[in-house]
Amino acid sequence: MSNPEEPHPHDGRARSAVIERGVAKTNRPVSSAVAAPGAATKRHEPGEPDRAHLREKLYEPRKQVHNKRIDGPFRRFKWFVMLVTLGIYYVTPWLRWDRGPYAPDQAVLVDVAHRRFYMFSIEIWPHEFYFVAGLLIMAGVGLFLVTSAVGRAWCGYACPQTVWTDLFQHIDRFIDGDRNARARLDAAPWRWSKVLRRAFKWTIYAAIGFVTGGAWILYFADAPTLFREFFAGEAAPVAYITVAILTLTTVTLGGFMREQVCIYMCPWPRIQSAMLDEKSLMVTYKDWRGEPRGSVKKARRDPEHFGDCIDCMQCVQVCPTGIDIREGPQIGCITCALCIDACDKVMAEVGRPRGLIDYATLEDCEREAKGETPRSPWRTLFRPRTIVYFLVWGGIGVALLFALGTRSRTELTVSPDRNPPYMLMSDGSVRNAFTLNLRNMQSRPRQMEIAVEGLRDATMWSSTVGRADAAPTQVVTVPADQTRSVRAYIAVPPGTPAQDFTFRITAQDEEGESDSVKTRLSAPEDAP
Amino acid sequence: MANKRIDEPTGTPTVGHEWDGIEELDTPLPRWWLWTFYLTIIFAIGYVIAFPAWPMLDRATSGLLGWSSRGQLAEQVDLAQVAQQGMRDTLARTPIERLPDDSALMAQAVAGGRAAFAVNCSQCHGSGAAGSQRLGYPNLNDDDWLWGGDLKAIEYTIFNGIRQPGHPDTRSSVMPAFEGAFEPQQLEALVSHVLSLSGKGRSTNLGAQTFADNCAACHGNQGQGNREVGAPRLNDAIWLRGGTPEDIRRQVLQPRMGAMPAWGDRLDPVTIKMLAAYVHSLGGGEDFVEVAKDPEVEVDEQP
Numbered sequence: 001m002s003n004p005e006e007p008h009p010h011d012g013r014a015r016s017a018v019i020e021r022g023v024a025k026t027n028r029p030v031s032s033a034v035a036a037p038g039a040a041t042k043r044h045e046p047g048e049p050d051r052a053h054l055r056e057k058l059y060e061p062r063k064q065v066h067n068k069r070i071d072g073p074f075r076r077f078k079w080f081v082m083l084v085t086l087g088i089y090y091v092t093p094w095l096r097w098d099r100g101p102y103a104p105d106q107a108v109l110v111d112v113a114h115r116r117f118y119m120f121s122i123e124i125w126p127h128e129f130y131f132v133a134g135l136l137i138m139a140g141v142g143l144f145l146v147t148s149a150v151g152r153a154w155c156g157y158a159c160p161q162t163v164w165t166d167l168f169q170h171i172d173r174f175i176d177g178d179r180n181a182r183a184r185l186d187a188a189p190w191r192w193s194k195v196l197r198r199a200f201k202w203t204i205y206a207a208i209g210f211v212t213g214g215a216w217i218l219y220f221a222d223a224p225t226l227f228r229e230f231f232a233g234e235a236a237p238v239a240y241i242t243v244a245i246l247t248l249t250t251v252t253l254g255g256f257m258r259e260q261v262c263i264y265m266c267p268w269p270r271i272q273s274a275m276l277d278e279k280s281l282m283v284t285y286k287d288w289r290g291e292p293r294g295s296v297k298k299a300r301r302d303p304e305h306f307g308d309c310i311d312c313m314q315c316v317q318v319c320p321t322g323i324d325i326r327e328g329p330q331i332g333c334i335t336c337a338l339c340i341d342a343c344d345k346v347m348a349e350v351g352r353p354r355g356l357i358d359y360a361t362l363e364d365c366e367r368e369a370k371g372e373t374p375r376s377p378w379r380t381l382f383r384p385r386t387i388v389y390f391l392v393w394g395g396i397g398v399a400l401l402f403a404l405g406t407r408s409r410t411e412l413t414v415s416p417d418r419n420p421p422y423m424l425m426s427d428g429s430v431r432n433a434f435t436l437n438l439r440n441m442q443s444r445p446r447q448m449e450i451a452v453e454g455l456r457d458a459t460m461w462s463s464t465v466g467r468a469d470a471a472p473t474q475v476v477t478v479p480a481d482q483t484r485s486v487r488a489y490i491a492v493p494p495g496t497p498a499q500d501f502t503f504r505i506t507a508q509d510e511e512g513e514s515d516s517v518k519t520r521l522s523a524p525e526d527a528p
Numbered sequence: 529m530a531n532k533r534i535d536e537p538t539g540t541p542t543v544g545h546e547w548d549g550i551e552e553l554d555t556p557l558p559r560w561w562l563w564t565f566y567l568t569i570i571f572a573i574g575y576v577i578a579f580p581a582w583p584m585l586d587r588a589t590s591g592l593l594g595w596s597s598r599g600q601l602a603e604q605v606d607l608a609q610v611a612q613q614g615m616r617d618t619l620a621r622t623p624i625e626r627l628p629d630d631s632a633l634m635a636q637a638v639a640g641g642r643a644a645f646a647v648n649c650s651q652c653h654g655s656g657a658a659g660s661q662r663l664g665y666p667n668l669n670d671d672d673w674l675w676g677g678d679l680k681a682i683e684y685t686i687f688n689g690i691r692q693p694g695h696p697d698t699r700s701s702v703m704p705a706f707e708g709a710f711e712p713q714q715l716e717a718l719v720s721h722v723l724s725l726s727g728k729g730r731s732t733n734l735g736a737q738t739f740a741d742n743c744a745a746c747h748g749n750q751g752q753g754n755r756e757v758g759a760p761r762l763n764d765a766i767w768l769r770g771g772t773p774e775d776i777r778r779q780v781l782q783p784r785m786g787a788m789p790a791w792g793d794r795l796d797p798v799t800i801k802m803l804a805a806y807v808h809s810l811g812g813g814e815d816f817v818e819v820a821k822d823p824e825v826e827v828d829e830q831p
Contacts, residue, residue, distance in 0.1 A: 060556040257560070264558055327537075419656030423811065426672045426764035428726075433669075433811055466815065467671070489811055494765070 064186060065259055065322035067169060068179040068314070072341025081157040082166060090211075093218035097121070102480030103443035110220050116481070122404065123481075125441060134400045138393055143268075145389035147275045149381050151282040151359075155269065156336035161261050162320075164254035167208065169320060175201045179317055205255040206247065213246025259321035262334055269331050278362040279380050283335045285315075285326040285357050288369040296350055308352050315339035315357055325357055335359075410448070410513040411439035412505045421522035428494035430523050436486045438505055440478035447508035450474045452490060455501035455521060463487045475508065490521065498523040612640075616798045624679045624801055625816060634805060641806025644799050648791070657810050664769050664786045669810045672766040674758050675699050677814035681755075683804035687797075689790030690758075698790055701758035703783035706742065710780075714738050719776045725751035725763040728771070 095107035097120055104111065109118040117124040117132065124131050146153050155162060175197065176182045188194055217239050218226055229235040230243075253261050262269065276282065290309030299306040309326070316324045318339060323332040325339050343357040364374040380386075417433040425431050440446050451473040452458050459470035463486070470491070478484040488503075504516035532544040540553040575581070579595055580588040590596070615636050627634050646655065652665045659667035666674065675685050685699055692698040710718065714734060721735030722743075740749065746759035753761030760768055769779050791800055807813070 059559040059562045061559055260558055260560065264561060417656070419654075420658035420667075420669065423658075423667070423669045424765055425670055425812075426761070426766050428765035431670075431811065463809065487809075487811075 062260065063322060064183075065320065066172075066179045066182040066186070067320050067322070067338075068317040068342075069173055070314075070318040070338050070342050070345070072338075072345060074337035074341045078157055078166065078336060078338070082163050085158060085160075085163050086167075090215050093215065093223040099123075099443050102445070104222060106222055108219060109222075112220060123441065123443070125439075128407070131400060131404065134396055138396050138400075141389060141393040141396065144275060145386060145393055147272050148277070148280060148389055149386045151276060151280045152269070152272050152333070152335040155262065155272070155334035159268075159334075161253065161266070162334060162336065164208075164212070164250060165258045165261075165320060168205065168255045168258070171201065171204055171208070175204070202251075202255075205251045209247035209250035209255070210243065212250045213243040216246055217242050259332065262321055263332050269334075273329075273331060277385075279383060279385070281359045281361055281380055282329060283325060283333060283337055283340060283357065284329070284360045284362075284365055285309075286355070286360070286365065286368065287326065287328075290326070290356050308347070308356050310346065310350060312346055314342040314346050318342040408513055408515060409441040410446075410505065410507050410515050411437075411441070412503060412515040412517050413437040413439075414503050414517040414519045416519055416522070422524065424524070425491060429491045430494065430496060430521075431489055431491045432521050434488045434490065434503070434519065436488050436503060436505075437483050438476065438478050438486060439483045440507075441481065443481050445480045446478055447475055448478050448505045449508055450476065450486065450488065451504045451506070453502040453504055453516070455490070455492065455499070457493050457496075458501075459491050461489050461491075467491075492521065492523070496521070496523055619798050619801055624683050624804060627679060627801075627805060637802045637805035638809045640799070641802035641804070641809075644795070644803050645806050648795065649803070652788075657807065661767065661770050664784055666768060666786075667766070668807050669812055670766055671812040671814070672761060672764060673812070673814065674753075674755065674760055674768070676755050677808070677812060678816045679804050679808050679813070680816065682807050682813070683801060685788070686800050686803050686807075687790065687792040689792075690786060690788040692787065692790045695790050699758055701746075701785070703746075703759075703779075703785060705782055707781045709742070710738065715777065715780065716773075718742075718780065719773050722751065722762055722776050723771075723773065726765055726771075729773075 092108050093106065096105050097107035097118070098105055099118070103123070104118065106118065107120050109116075111118065115126045122131075143154055172182060176185050185194060185197070214230070217230075221239075226235060226239065230239060257265075287307075290307045292305065292307055293309040293311035294302075294306035296310050299310065315326065316322075316339075318341070319325070320336060320338065321332045321334060323330055325333060337359065340355075340357050340359070344354040347354050347356055360368070360374065361380055368374045413436070415435045415437075417435070421432070423431040423433070436450065438448055438450075440448070450460070452460055458472065459467075460472060460474060461467045461470040462474060462476075464476075465471075465474055467489070470489075474488075476484065476486055498521055500518055500520050502516050502518050504514055506512060506514040531546070533542055534540070535542050535551070535553055538553060540555055543552045543554045545552065577591070578593045579591040581591065582589040615633070618633060619637060622630070622633065627637060645653075645657065649657070652663075653659050653668055654665070657668040659665040661667075671677070673681070675681055675690075688695060688697045688699060690699045691701075717732050717735035718738045719735075720729040721731045721739050723729030724731035724735075739747075739751075743751075746754055746757055747762050748754055748759075751762030753759050767775065769775055769784065791803070795803075
């Protein structure tokens, strides 16, 4: 099938074949046709018969990534995002928020035992879970929005896997040294010095994993209390199990698997690459400018023949997922832009313009390749697709805020007894029984008045107020942040027909919140 | 037929399909993935050996660990019983007159009683405790009680039953059969008088006289009934066995009298206490006329 006349794959022209083929054949440049991870290790050698390549290997051995230290604007931005995200993660459980004597004072708390979710001044009950669902939908649409505007920015900077991998890679660098030293140590035989060094490093891995898992459980209970209990050995077993599992997964995924998670385990790159289009920003190697590559020396000898890429491999060496961006867009690229930092640095050193590797849209790439001026990347932010995403995202947000602002902290549900539907009393009156659930979602106890509306001559009593004290209304105390169940008996004079009526509860405080439920009175005429 | 080929730029074989111009590379799996896959197979084999798995003719293989869902259920039931033991102990110590003082304990008793009622009582009294007028099972939701409707009276009734031969403490009342005792005219007047007690029929001298001579001793002059002897109240809107003239006539001539097992023989005292609490909670329960003032003195004796 393959043409033996085709250029050698190590020829730069073939390297950009992915992009060219993608554009030409599918007009969908970033698709599942992007280069496979690890593909560089299995290059097709010329002269070999094609059939040999159809032999299917069971597995692909992993190439350890030893990425080199780099400094630059994108690296510094990555540091900034890491500090902010880790800061939010570790500090949030310790923030306090005064909610009065009847509710916890932790600002963000997922109270599973009492089925409450606290977030600053917002308190969510289980039946209000649509708020959480709304936030999740916003997070999803937000990812679409970010992806359509700035490509895989989530992957490159904010994804927890990226943040922790980055952290672990810094640990590697700190203990084992930079790229070459690490590679040497990896290849070295296991002597005592290596064992000790590795043991030390893995201990730090474990410590990071433990701190990560430990912070997680603080979101689910009062942080200072749980912190003390945890180290005093008094916390619930589930706390220790959770921390153990999260420590293990953090060390495994962040410390050892790293780019394997991004390439093989994470579904998001697949979705993202389908969501990118020719107007999305991604990290691109400008092959029309860089190829053919040659060293500075060669280029000086023959300036007409060589492009700007001096084949110094810095972009490959700094890559945290170990890819060669010069092979075109690929699933292993998380667009963290460290290669841009590296390449810009080299270009400055050799006195060539920056941006050989740069954030660019495919549209701009084509334009630039033809010698036209690329448009400002900001234009990718404001186009119909991003605006629609933003409107959907913002619409959900506004709807949630509206619902939050108008929601009632008082709720009534009524379930009428249906077995038997009505009861004849000895004085001939007809009695119906109802179970009322009065919900007080304020963090203070409240008096609530239960009233019957639209039912003449009805008397009401309950499990606490006897029939002798029956009255048209009743006042009950509903404890703070709880639902109180009241069994209400309604009696009407003999001969009252079946009819609809309304239960209304009104909080006896200055706000006077109320809620009402329409229900039905059953009477003998109703009976079959 | 799949059109397999080598993807030139990457050197990777394709899976051989093309969708809309897009081809998929047949990239080998990473080694850890393969190992994980093999581990799941090994785990599955161990699982099948350790736990009941293979369906046989009448049962599944039992597995090496001796685990079964039935055994697990039994363990959970045991655990639940252990968990309830504290509540049951408190309930056993608490005299039923003091039960309303402790609303939490009362709520637990009512919940337990609801479950016990469904198992033991609903067969006759119905799942909603509404009884059956046709069959003569009393409605337990209303405010009409043959033998008293406070917690203590209800507990006594459940414990000792109704008309249980050989039980000295059982509730027992007998309505004589008046078959042949009345002239037809006298009988109609009596029925009419009984209906008039609850405001439905017209009373005559003959009816009133017949009632006073034959019925008032137990049912009272006004038909107000007598709980001491379990004589039903006749001057209210509730009829145990129907309120039509035909129903009343039949009950005068050939009275039917219900019976209830003495549950003290079958259920433990705590369950009976819970049943009493549940029946009392159905909406017709009465307050105690006199509540024991000193809980110390009141040791919970069985009625």
